[in-house]
Amino acid sequence: MANEEKEKVNETEEQEAVEAEVIDAAPAEESETNNEGSERLAQLEQEKNEMYDRLLRLQAEYDNFRKRTQKEKEAASKYRSQDLAEALLPVVDNLDRALQTVQNEEANKGFVDGIRMVHRQLLDAFDNQGIETIETVGQTFDPHLHQAVMQVENDEYEPNTVVQELQKGYKLKDRVIRPAMVQVNQ
Incomplete structure (x- = not known):
């Protein structure tokens, strides 16, 4: 055990x-x-x-x-109306030229008045869309707004100042559609 x-x-x-x-x-x-x-x-x-x-x-x-x-x-x-504005700019230019050539002729007064009315309506339509002309004569040359095609010497203007506008420039709000063609003082 x-x-x-x-x-x-x-x-x-x-x-x-x-x-x-x-x-x-x-x-x-x-x-x-x-x-x-x-x-x-x-x-x-x-x-x-x-x-x-x-x-x-x-x-x-x-x-x-x-x-x-x-x-x-x-x-x-x-900027939706920019293409339309670019297409209509030559029309405005031609109306401007037509008005400049017939300003002194009294015989075509009715015709000239009609062109002036169409021109005014077109510019009003531009204005309603925010399209405006670019200021030129007397302004300092700005390559963003102006296209210099000629230079002249003019004692009445400061150097680098726009002396004459050859073709109007336009902008849509803050965007340049077409620069103005200008003469610039040297």
Whole structure:
């Protein structure tokens, strides 16, 4: 019986040793699981931050696109009559020339009055669309508004001043449709 008791004691000791190993191993496994979980959590956190950053960039890009599109629409609306104005400028020029040649003739007074009326209506239509003539004579030469075709010496004007207008220039709001052809003082 002493052997049986020894065996029971040995079995009990072995069970206690196994239980101690299991208890010691459990925190190690939990520690590994916690490390893997925290690594996964950190990875997911990083992915979330990257996605959020991409979202913010896309929102900013969309806002910029929307603003640019709005500006393009406004510009298209603002300058929609430019093609029409460019097509009608030669008509205005010819009416100007016709009026200049017949100003002194009384025989064609009715005809001249009709041309003046058409000319005035055309200029009024231009004015309603924001098309205006460019100021020239007496103005300082501006290559954005004037096209110098001749230079003269004239003591009445400062150097680099427009002396004579050879052809009217026009602008639509703030955009030059056609620069004025001018003579400039040297």
